[in-house]
Amino acid sequence: MGRRKGLLRMINRSQRFARRAVKVEHAQSMIMQHVQQMDSEHVSIDSCLHRRISEPLFSKECMPHFRRSGLDGYAVLSEEASFATPQNPTRLKVVDEVPAGSISSKQVVPGTAIRVMTGSAIPEGSNAVVMFEQTEEIQEDGQVFIHVKHKVAYGQNIAGVGDEITTGQLLMGxxxxxxxxxxxxxASLGFDKVPVVRRPVVGILTTGNELIAAGEPLxxxxxxxxxxxxxxxxxxxxGGLAVKYGTVPDDMDEVARTIRTAIEECDILLVSGGVSVGDYDVMADFFSTMKGNGMELLFNKIAMRPGSPTSAAIINKKLLFGLSGNPGACFVGFELLVRPVLLTMQGTVDPFNQASKAVMADDFGKGCPHDRYIRGHMTYSNQQMSVSVLNKNSxxxxxxxQHANCLILIPSGSKGIAAGQQAEVIPLPYEITLYGK
Amino acid sequence: MGRRKGLLRMINRSQRFARRAVKVEHAQSMIMQHVQQMDSEHVSIDSCLHRRISEPLFSKECMPHFRRSGLDGYAVLSEEASFATPQNPTRLKVVDEVPAGSISSKQVVPGTAIRVMTGSAIPEGSNAVVMFEQTEEIQEDGQVFIHVKHKVAYGQNIAGVGDEITTGQLLMGxxxxxxxxxxxxxASLGFDKVPVVRRPVVGILTTGNELIAAGEPLxxxxxxxxxxxxxxxxxxxxGGLAVKYGTVPDDMDEVARTIRTAIEECDILLVSGGVSVGDYDVMADFFSTMKGNGMELLFNKIAMRPGSPTSAAIINKKLLFGLSGNPGACFVGFELLVRPVLLTMQGTVDPFNQASKAVMADDFGKGCPHDRYIRGHMTYSNQQMSVSVLNKNSxxxxxxxQHANCLILIPSGSKGIAAGQQAEVIPLPYEITLYGK
Incomplete structure (x- = not known):
């Protein structure tokens, strides 16, 4: 049960109440000083979806690597048919055909054409492709001829060597x-193994005597x-790999033991609950006790709602987050503080959600001495981005x-934001509803 | 090699050229008549991320299921402290404490208070919680008292039974x-097993003598x-499960054999390549030959660019798509035609990408007799959604x-769209860049 404190033992909570609240940006910048990109690994192209590239990739080849036909037709000499019309067609002898994937051993010389398919290598000598639909085929004495019925321009329907990608070009950063x-x-450039950043292993630990698992009856x-x-x-x-360490009751020694194990095994560790000022807020005790003892406390209070007691520390050079046990606050704490860490570990250059502007669809009338992050739903319609405040937002x-696709920032000291006013919003990675009307 | 046709054997392509082009919307509606939701399966809550719910879920419980304290403080009778001030505090005897997860056996009666934590069950009798910070604690003769220093309102800091969710409420559709x-x-409502739609198994087959695998040298x-x-x-x-059937050369019998196997094993089948009018376009031959022989051809030409020869048919009640071998056209064909099928199979009610409007950042000067779908990049900035035409768009x-987050629709018969004009855009599921400035 962890009832460490009897009712009669007065608790000195002054230290907890006296926590110094740092601004969100300051908390973020303190955290980011301790984040490095993970190492690299090579994975099969079949299993790299949604992974992140670990090094700048340059093309070792050009594309196309041969002159390629853009459609099904005839490779010709453009100058022979530059004035062709249905009335005055250019007559050419068909001397070969080139299916895609093959190479013709013949050349296009004056008076001849070679049949090519979409994607075929253009035969030597030719400088244009005329599509089937602009020719007429004639068979005479066991020989095929075509009549080109439309004028042909130099280079038409041919993709030149390197037209799409040149050798040495940066493909992705x-x-x-x-x-x-x-x-x-x-795939097209031969990267069957792809260099990607190793997925950060993220430990997750929940604290609280009140917690039972999802499958348990109430x-x-x-x-x-x-x-x-x-x-x-x-x-x-x-992009992280979550490792769950279960739920630990409100007992500081047990919490500390689990944290020590988890921080060895993971790249970063998230603990939910126990960060507030209550008698059983074991994470607050843990941070106080461990301060200096192999742990560097970065902050234990942030000037924001929800989630003000959110805390962060460094143990063994690894980040330990103490997130609120309240789900709404836990969610926001993750998005503002843990997300940029995970993305930076995976090489993202700009890991912070870019704030944007949207027009408030509802009033949000509550002021707050601290910045407030409200779950909202952004919608783009009539060339306007608007945002609704979601109900049940505490x-x-x-x-x-589940319905939030952004956080609405209500700045500190304001009296809220009225409907029709612009608000700053921080998009979450869920689709923004777009309406065409 | 599959050189089935000698140069001298004239080919009757009239049937291919005579294909009837259907409008995109018509192609979509023909396809959708053959799509049904997949059956349901139950998966662990630990592995349901990004899956889709297969039946309407209603809550069997209410939440909170007990009166819950919103913070760390004292459960009191509000009427005893409704006029409390620092000068005239209300003095109450603390008779018990309730950590979160526990239940007090005591009641709050006049003159008493019970210490509660965030998430604690509110003791019987109490109708308000006053936060620690608004009280002063006094120890006298082995007994703890508090002075409530601020006025207390009925119900404050208490979440009532069912305040968040009521029994029988629809949770998600x-x-x-x-x-x-x-x-x-x-998780909070006890769904440790989640009813989700079975993932559609999608066969993928590529055709073409010119194709080699990603790991092969050119x-x-x-x-x-x-x-x-x-x-x-x-x-x-x-949300689908891809099953690859490799690359088959341009040989209709081999293609037909592979299709027959794949369509047995999969829910739908995608074939890339061979749909055009070239001599080696085996899928075009396949669709012609199989028409009526256990196959219902839905369409083999769409009035769109790119991807006009995109085809669809039904075999054994299953959808078979013939997508263009050209990557740009293949991509667009998938997004316009296959995406809505996959989403409908997974229960999505509105599976079509909702078109929206954006201001063109560039000219797109090419007209076309058919609707044209250009890969674009949408950006939201200065309260305006704008869209750039991506280079190398053929x-x-x-x-x-890789840079496309939308398709720009250039309507049939137009001369293109000039910079500054509004265009219709179809968003793709990649993040839209948002700038706050």
Whole structure:
């Protein structure tokens, strides 16, 4: 149970209340000083989707590497048919055909044409391709001729060597997220093994006597753990590998033991719960006790709502985050603080969600002495980006997280933002609803 | 080699040229008549990220299922401290404490308070929680008292039963894509097994004598296969399971054999290449030959660029797509035609990419008798969505696909769209760049 403190033992909470709140940007910059790109590994092109490139990739080849026909037709000498019309067609003898993937041993010389397919190598001598539909075929004495019925321009329907990609060209930079387009490019240029950044291993530990697992029936006073599952999904969404360390009761020694194990095994560690000022907030105790003892505390309070007691420290050069146990606050803490860490570890140059502007669809009338991050839903319509405040937005609530595609920033000291005013929004990686009307 | 046709054997291509081009919307609606939602399966909540919900989920519980404290403080009777001030505090005897996860056996009766933590069950009798910071603690004769120094309102800092979720409430509908927020909600309501739609198994077959694999060195006239890798990534991105059937040379019998095997093993089948009018376009031959023989041809030409020879048919009630071998056209064909199929199979109600409007950053001066789909990059800045035309946009090119986050529709019959004019854009599932300035 971890009831370490009897009712009669007065607790000196002055140290906890006296925590110095740092600004969000300051918290972010302190964290970022301790983040480095992970090492590289090579994976098969079949399993690199959504991974991130670990080194600048340059093309060792050009593309096309041969003159290529853009369509099905005849390779000709353009100057022979530059004035061809249906009435005055150019007559050419067909001397060979080149299926895609083959090479003709013949040349196009005056008076001749060679049949080519989309993607065929253009035969020597030819400088244009005329499409089938602009020719007429004639068979005479066992020989095929064509009549070219439309004028032909130099170079038409031919992709030249290196037209698409030149040798030595930068293909993609460090941190590029690999999607279908990147995969097509890598495959076509021979990268069957792709250098990607190793996925950061992220430990996840939840604390709290009140927590039971998702599969357990409810008990009086208990709630099911949601943060461990949510954090694992957030980690995975940003390219990390989540490792769960279960739920530890509110007992500092047990929490400390688990943290020491986890921090050895992981690249960074997230602990949810126990960071506030309550009697059983074991993470707050842990940070106080460990300060200096092999741990460097970066901050234990941030001037923001929700999630002000969010904390971060360094143990063994590794980042340890103490996130709020309240799901709404835990979610926001992750997006603002852990996301940029995971992305930087994977080589992203600009890991912070770029803030943008949107017009408020609703009033948000509550002021706050600290910056406030409200879950919102952005919609683009009528050439305007607008944003709604989601209901059930309090830090203890999680039902609105599923509908959030941005955080709305309500600046400190303001009285909120009225409908119709512009707000700063931080997009989350969920699709923005776009309407064409 | 599959050189089935000698140079001297004239080919009757009239049937191919005479194909009837259907409009994109018509092609889409013909396809969609053959699509049904996949069956359902239950997966662990630990492996449901990005899957889609297969049945409407209703809550069997309410949340919170007990009156819950929103912070660390004292459960009191509000009417006893409704006028409390620092000068005239309300003095209460602390009779118990309730860590989160526990239940007090005591009640709050007049003159008493019970210490509670964030997430604690509110003791019987109490109707408000006052935060620690608004109280002063006093120890007298082995008994703890508090002075409440600020006025207390009825219900303050208490989340009531069902405040967040009521029993029977719809949690998420069919086709909902599961993200971290959905996972948090499912976990907290006891869904450790989640009903999701089975992932569609999508066969991928490439045809063409010119194709070699990504790991092979280049040979004269050959190119590396990119479409098989690209299509597999697109399939995976939209929730399908890609199964590759390799590359088959331009030999209709071999292609037909492989299709017959693949269509048995998969839910839908994508074939890339061989759909055009060339001599070696085996898929065109396949569709002609099989028409009626256990196959229903839906269309073999679409009034669009790129990808006009894109074809679709039904074999054994399963969809078979003949996509262009040109990577740019293959990509667009997938996004316009296959994507909605995959999403509908997974329960999405509105599977078509919602078109939107954006201001052209560049001229696109080429007209076309058919609707044209240009790869573009959308950016939101200064409260304006603008879209650039990507370079290297021809259907045979793939280098620009990696930068595309939308398709720009250039309507049929137009002379293109000038910079500054509005264009219709179809967003792709890649992040839109947002700038705050």
């Amino acid at each position: 460090v941190g590029t997220r690999i999607g279908p387009g990147q995969i097509a490019l890598l 008990l009086p006073g208990k709630i099911r753990n949601s943060n461990a599952y949510m954090l694992a999904a957030q980690v995975e969404q940003y 830090s203890s609530m999680l039902v609105s997280i | 069919v086709g909902t894509r599961i993200g971290p927020g959905q996972i948090a909600l499912l 040979l004269p006239g050959k190119i590396r296969n990119s479409n098989a890798y690209m299509l597999a990534a697109q399939v995976e991105q939209y 259907s045979s090119m793939l280098v620009s696909i």
